[in-house]
Amino acid sequence: MSAPRTLYDKVFDDHVVYSGEGDTLLYIDRHLVHEVTSPQAFEGLRNAGRKVRRTDCTLATVDHNIPTVSRKNFKSINSFIVEADSRAQCVALEEHVKEFGLTYFGMDDKRQGIVHIIGPEQGFTLPGTTVVCGDSHTSTHGAFGALAFGIGTSEVEHVLATQCLPQAKSKNMRIRVEGKLAEGVNSKDIVLHIIGVIGTAGGTGAVIEFAGSTIRALSMEARMSICNMSIEGGARAGMIAPDEITFKYLKGRPLSPRDGEEWDKAVAYWRSLASDEGAKYDIEVEIKAEDIIPTVTWGTSPQDVRPILGSVPDPSDFPEAQRGNVKRSLEYMGLVPGTPMEEIKIDKAFFGSCTNGRIEDMRSAARVIIASEKNGGPSKVAEGVYAMIVPGSGLVKQQAEAEGLDVIFRKAGFDWREAGCSMCLGMNPDQLKPQERCASTSNRNFEGRQGAGGRTHLMSPAMVAAAALTGHLTDVRKLMGNRISEDGGLKITEYADYLTPVTVSAPPVEATEQTESGPTPVQAAAAASAGLPKFNIVRGIAAPMWEANIDTDKIIPKQFLKTLLRTGLGSALFWPARYDVKTGAEIPEFVLNREPFKHASLLVCTGPNFGCGSSREHAPWALNDFGIRCVMAPSFGDIFKNNCFKNGMLPLELPQSDLENLYKDAEAGLELAVDLENEQVIRPNGQPPVPFKIDAFRRHCLLNGLDDIGLTLQHRELIENFEEKRTTVWPWLDGVGYAKKGQKVVAVPVGGQAKKKMEW
Numbered sequence: 001m002s003a004p005r006t007l008y009d010k011v012f013d014d015h016v017v018y019s020g021e022g023d024t025l026l027y028i029d030r031h032l033v034h035e036v037t038s039p040q041a042f043e044g045l046r047n048a049g050r051k052v053r054r055t056d057c058t059l060a061t062v063d064h065n066i067p068t069v070s071r072k073n074f075k076s077i078n079s080f081i082v083e084a085d086s087r088a089q090c091v092a093l094e095e096h097v098k099e100f101g102l103t104y105f106g107m108d109d110k111r112q113g114i115v116h117i118i119g120p121e122q123g124f125t126l127p128g129t130t131v132v133c134g135d136s137h138t139s140t141h142g143a144f145g146a147l148a149f150g151i152g153t154s155e156v157e158h159v160l161a162t163q164c165l166p167q168a169k170s171k172n173m174r175i176r177v178e179g180k181l182a183e184g185v186n187s188k189d190i191v192l193h194i195i196g197v198i199g200t201a202g203g204t205g206a207v208i209e210f211a212g213s214t215i216r217a218l219s220m221e222a223r224m225s226i227c228n229m230s231i232e233g234g235a236r237a238g239m240i241a242p243d244e245i246t247f248k249y250l251k252g253r254p255l256s257p258r259d260g261e262e263w264d265k266a267v268a269y270w271r272s273l274a275s276d277e278g279a280k281y282d283i284e285v286e287i288k289a290e291d292i293i294p295t296v297t298w299g300t301s302p303q304d305v306r307p308i309l310g311s312v313p314d315p316s317d318f319p320e321a322q323r324g325n326v327k328r329s330l331e332y333m334g335l336v337p338g339t340p341m342e343e344i345k346i347d348k349a350f351f352g353s354c355t356n357g358r359i360e361d362m363r364s365a366a367r368v369i370i371a372s373e374k375n376g377g378p379s380k381v382a383e384g385v386y387a388m389i390v391p392g393s394g395l396v397k398q399q400a401e402a403e404g405l406d407v408i409f410r411k412a413g414f415d416w417r418e419a420g421c422s423m424c425l426g427m428n429p430d431q432l433k434p435q436e437r438c439a440s441t442s443n444r445n446f447e448g449r450q451g452a453g454g455r456t457h458l459m460s461p462a463m464v465a466a467a468a469l470t471g472h473l474t475d476v477r478k479l480m481g482n483r484i485s486e487d488g489g490l491k492i493t494e495y496a497d498y499l500t501p502v503t504v505s506a507p508p509v510e511a512t513e514q515t516e517s518g519p520t521p522v523q524a525a526a527a528a529s530a531g532l533p534k535f536n537i538v539r540g541i542a543a544p545m546w547e548a549n550i551d552t553d554k555i556i557p558k559q560f561l562k563t564l565l566r567t568g569l570g571s572a573l574f575w576p577a578r579y580d581v582k583t584g585a586e587i588p589e590f591v592l593n594r595e596p597f598k599h600a601s602l603l604v605c606t607g608p609n610f611g612c613g614s615s616r617e618h619a620p621w622a623l624n625d626f627g628i629r630c631v632m633a634p635s636f637g638d639i640f641k642n643n644c645f646k647n648g649m650l651p652l653e654l655p656q657s658d659l660e661n662l663y664k665d666a667e668a669g670l671e672l673a674v675d676l677e678n679e680q681v682i683r684p685n686g687q688p689p690v691p692f693k694i695d696a697f698r699r700h701c702l703l704n705g706l707d708d709i710g711l712t713l714q715h716r717e718l719i720e721n722f723e724e725k726r727t728t729v730w731p732w733l734d735g736v737g738y739a740k741k742g743q744k745v746v747a748v749p750v751g752g753q754a755k756k757k758m759e760w
């Protein structure tokens with residue numbers, strides 16, 4: 001009998017292509033692509049003469065940059081998007097999907113929407129699959145029992161080229177939520193509460209399995225909201241074992257296994273994925289549902305949560321080490337300790353995002369409006385407040401309109417928009433102005449997240465609706481009165497009514513088998529290895545920092561993600577802290593604006609969880625461009641860490657006591673040297689060096705400047721064998737959902753090119 005395994009163990013094991021020295025190579029079943037994190041990946045692919053290996057397992061859309069105004073006059077992205085950088089990224093994606101033959105949902109397609117909404121909607125996301133996307137909220141898809149995680153742009157290129165990724169195994173963590181939720185409390189409250197308990201670094205290095213009776217009772221939409229925010233808890237991924245609720249949700253979706261024998265086989269496999277009795281978890285957390293009430297954030301990190309009936313905390317409530325962060329957050333948020341949360345006034349309300357942009361979220365907001373009116377409460381958006389509702393996809397919008405939700409919203413004074421990421425991050429024109437305060441259904445309240453200087457409070461859709469109506473944060477239960485569990489008389493429709501029937505526009509692609517014209521794997525590895533600078537000794541000034549949870553939005557905010565290049569971001573590094581929001585002038589006290597740190601080639605941070613949050617590889621690119629090749633910290637965000645390695649940079653984890661010493665050296669402006677060959681940090685004035693150990697394979701790659709796409713391609717035969725097995729054991733995973741009957745789907749051999757667009 002083999003040892004009992006967790007859901008994560010099982011999905012991981014079923015995707016191992018190769019396991020040897022260094023990381024394990026995992027096969028990737030599903031790859032979602034959007035315009036922000038892909039241009040450099042396609043460019044890299046083209047430069048190396050590589051093709052997309054599995055066009056049939058790749059799905060692209062535009063979401064982050066697009067305006068959410070009416071598309072009535074939409075003709076093309078080129079004429080529709082006013083802002084030049086945003087337009088360039090979207091146009092680039094349209095060109096890339098044509099060039100590489102990918103399925104693409106553009107702005108004139110009602111299936112377009114936020115990547116994490118459209119994947120599940122189409123049945124592209126399935127239980128037991130590996131799902132990746134150049135986006136940290138890929139964790140959303142774990143709600144289906146998929147192993148789904150965010151990756152950086154270099155990894156996007158890796159997956160496009162090889163359909164595989166080298167992956168180290170994460171720890172198993174289980175969070176059990178048990179019991180019945182109180183009326184008026186929903187999945188967003190659960191996940192905010194959880195992050196408040198475990199902290200934004202609580203899941204670092206782990207995959208979280210959400211379990212327990214409370215989770216089992218949740219709908220797929222609610223499960224997605226929870227898994228979505230696992231990344232805010234620092235985890236590599238979040239997962240929930242698939243069950244009847246999952247199967248019901250998936251049945252009949254365009255890319256789900258076909259009804260009949262294939263469906264039955266798939267369901268039997270999916271059932272087998274649940275964690276075995278007695279499976280071991282490295283970390284266990286228990287949460288009681290009854291402890292959760294509607295929850296909101298007060299600060300600039302998703303862990304800064306308070307129950308709505310609480311008040312703004314005081315720095316002295318926190319351990320000494322955290323007080324600096326708390327003070328800074330309160331200043332930024334313009335809040336006074338002791339203020340009841342319910343007295344905080346808002347200027348804007350935002351509904352949407354990959355956390356809460358689904359049909360259920362829209363219904364939940366509409367119910368609050370209906371109940372409030374019936375109970376004699378406010379029935380319109382409060383005076384002076386602007387409230388916008390942005391459905392997560394064109395299909396969500398269509399369904400909401402068919403249910404009459406748009407009418408309810410419009411009547412109450414809400415602005416009803418088109419699908420996209422919108423003010424979740426404000427890469428499009430939907431942004432907060434400096435010091436504007438927003439009640440938001442999104443997932444991140446980082447400084448400047450929704451607009452430079454803007455202030456974000458995260459909460460559930462029902463709570464945002466309540467705040468929009470009253471003009472201040474409000475316990476939604478007060479507006480709902482005894483109507484909390486009523487359905488509000490809404491007309492609920494079935495999703496299936498809105499599904500686009502399977503259309504087939506591509507002629508059968510019998511075989512994309514072609515003669516090999518590209519470089520051999522060894523040549524490719526050699527050619528690629530020339531691309532990364534070797535890391536041996538990096539000597540120089542080190543910039544000292546002390547903050548905890550320095551997120552990648554802080555390292556490089558959204559307005560700089562619109563580039564098509566990997567270079568030129570150095571001047572924008574730490575932009576929010578480095579420059580005055582209003583004048584753009586340098587803030588003289590900020591460390592990188594001071595001598596000698598303006599010339600730093602190292603960074604020492606004593607706070608944990610450096611580089612948490614978004615998957616943007618722009619963060620290491622900006623550090624690199626500034627001249628910093630190595631960051632030392634107690635711990636790192638998982639995706640940031642990988643992204644550093646992919647750029648020949650060293651994210652070095654060191655014990656706190658060593659970091660304190662190095663911080664003092666750095667602050668004194670003394671030079672340090674990181675000697676990778678001998679695994680030590682050399683300190684000034686003959687003080688004993690700080691030894692360290694990093695993974696042997698990583699070290700080898702850094703010392704030799706090796707690019708691992710080339711290394712992966714050396715396992716080409718194993719990849720092909722895996723694909724053959726996949727077709728036999730899990731036939732529904734070949735991208736045949738949109739294909740014609742009998743159409744054969746074949747991987748593109750390295751160096752070959754699929755000429756035809758693969759419309760599933």
Ligand SMILES: CC(C)[C@H](C(=O)O)[C@@H](O)C(=O)O
Pocket residue numbers: 036037064134135136137150425561613614615616617
């Ligand atoms: C643009 C992308 C890299 C980013 C992410 O990875 O999360 C974005 O979606 C975000 O929410 O910050």
Ligand code: SF4
Pocket residue numbers: 063064114135137353354355420421424425442443
């Ligand atoms: S978190 Fe916001 S910006 Fe990122 S993918 Fe989700 S909706 Fe888009």
